[in-house]
Amino acid sequence: MTVDLVASIQAGDVDAFEALYRQHSAKIYTLASRMAGSPEDGEDLLQEIFLQAYRKIGSFKGDSALGTWLYRLALNHCLDYVRSRRAKMNKLTDTLDAETSFEPAARRDTPIARMDLERAVERLPEGCREAFVLHDVEGFDHKEVADLLGIAEGTSKSQVFKARLKLRGFLGKR
Amino acid sequence: MHPNETTLNEYADGSLGAAERAGVEQHLAACASCRQLVDDLRDILRATGELEPLDAPVRAWPRLERAIRMEREHATRVTAGPHSGDAVSDPADAGSYRTYATWLAAAAALVLAAVVGMRYTPVRRAEAPAVAPAGATASATAGGAAESIETELRQAEAHYENAIKGLEAIATTERSELDPRTAATLQKNLAVIDQAISESRAAVRSEPASEPAQQSLIEGFKAKIGLLQDTVALINEMRKGNEAGAARIVSGLKQKGN
Numbered sequence: 001m002t003v004d005l006v007a008s009i010q011a012g013d014v015d016a017f018e019a020l021y022r023q024h025s026a027k028i029y030t031l032a033s034r035m036a037g038s039p040e041d042g043e044d045l046l047q048e049i050f051l052q053a054y055r056k057i058g059s060f061k062g063d064s065a066l067g068t069w070l071y072r073l074a075l076n077h078c079l080d081y082v083r084s085r086r087a088k089m090n091k092l093t094d095t096l097d098a099e100t101s102f103e104p105a106a107r108r109d110t111p112i113a114r115m116d117l118e119r120a121v122e123r124l125p126e127g128c129r130e131a132f133v134l135h136d137v138e139g140f141d142h143k144e145v146a147d148l149l150g151i152a153e154g155t156s157k158s159q160v161f162k163a164r165l166k167l168r169g170f171l172g173k174r
Numbered sequence: 175m176h177p178n179e180t181t182l183n184e185y186a187d188g189s190l191g192a193a194e195r196a197g198v199e200q201h202l203a204a205c206a207s208c209r210q211l212v213d214d215l216r217d218i219l220r221a222t223g224e225l226e227p228l229d230a231p232v233r234a235w236p237r238l239e240r241a242i243r244m245e246r247e248h249a250t251r252v253t254a255g256p257h258s259g260d261a262v263s264d265p266a267d268a269g270s271y272r273t274y275a276t277w278l279a280a281a282a283a284l285v286l287a288a289v290v291g292m293r294y295t296p297v298r299r300a301e302a303p304a305v306a307p308a309g310a311t312a313s314a315t316a317g318g319a320a321e322s323i324e325t326e327l328r329q330a331e332a333h334y335e336n337a338i339k340g341l342e343a344i345a346t347t348e349r350s351e352l353d354p355r356t357a358a359t360l361q362k363n364l365a366v367i368d369q370a371i372s373e374s375r376a377a378v379r380s381e382p383a384s385e386p387a388q389q390s391l392i393e394g395f396k397a398k399i400g401l402l403q404d405t406v407a408l409i410n411e412m413r414k415g416n417e418a419g420a421a422r423i424v425s426g427l428k429q430k431g432n
Binding site for chain 1: 230239242
């Protein structure tokens with residue numbers, strides 16, 4: 001099935017590529033939106049990732065599942081985006097102590113609504129959002145997160161913990 | 175003494191060793207505030223584990239499809255040589271597209287290519303404190319950065335405006351393909367977006383360093399480009415006679431209008 005789909009895409013069959021897109025777009029869009037912290041940027045990243053997949057499908061050798069290959073491509077693209085955005089931000093904040101401040105919401109003891117959590121994740125500061133998404137949402141361990149983001153394992157832990165505490169404030173849990 | 179937040183996070187994760195865990199549990203039995211923190215962390219972890227995938231916007235596939243077809247056509251023309259003409263030369267497309275439909279797709283894809291990869295990232299207010307620390311270096315850096323942000327914003331604005339002009343030209347010329355009700359809805363939505371852009375632009379002019387104003391201006395541009403791209407995609411699907419494709423786009427437009 002995968003072999004047929006890949007062969008069809010490589011032969012230029014756009015319908016076959018659409019089938020691939022329909023199967024995986026939600027997962028890729030979700031990863032991109034959460035990593036970028038914005039649905040709009042997530043949509044741009046989705047476009048770029050699938051364009052890249054279309055161009056690179058010839059290099060897919062079938063060593064892994066097609067979905068795994070695509071996810072890895074998407075993850076690398078998101079990480080490139082995050083790195084380049086961070087570099088841009090660092091230019092501005094290099095000499096400033098940019099500890100993020102926020103006003104915690106009033107305490108609420110109701111269950112956390114899914115959309116509230118999505119919005120709160122978007123509000124997380126750069127750095128701790130990516131570590132949180134990779135660890136708590138995507139399920140990578142701290143060693144893997146550290147390798148992916150080019151940071152120390154201890155930094156991955158502290159960023160994830162910082163993100164959870166900020167979410168606690170955003171969600172009115174304190 | 176309270177355990178530190180790292181220890182409580184590791185406790186909530188279940189990654190503490192047995193001895194440390196026992197110590198934390200002993201503390202939690204007597205400390206309501208730490209107990210509350212651990213309960214909250216567990217709530218957040220539980221809710222995070224239950225997050226579901228997000229649906230990609232409906233317009234994303236038609237945009238991507240246009241870009242792919244454009245790329246294939248470009249590759250085919252390059253292979254065929256410089257005098258291969260403007261007609262569709264890809265055998266897979268022959269007969270299914272008329273020349274003007276291809277032109278429409280190509281033009282929209284060009285605008286897409288111009289916009290994708292070019293993102294303006296406004297600095298979040300939280301990351302750039304309103305009051306910079308004392309010191310000439312920090313002030314000079316912040317001042318230089320503010321100028322650089324303004325320059326970037328102006329460049330982004332010009333870029334988006336060019337893209338919008340290109341799409342508007344296509345959408346205006348070809349709008350007669352749409353049924354009057356859909357055309358009126360699109361027009362109404364465009365007017366709302368134009369109004370928002372105009373207000374955001376005024377806000378940026380009066381307060382150039384305001385991150386919310388910058389963000390709202392860029393989002394206005396993006397919304398307009400998105401709507402114009404949907405319009406072009408819809409016209410194209412109708413010309414191809416692809417009712418399912420057109421219905422998908424109209425349904426996306428309705429969702430956005432709600």
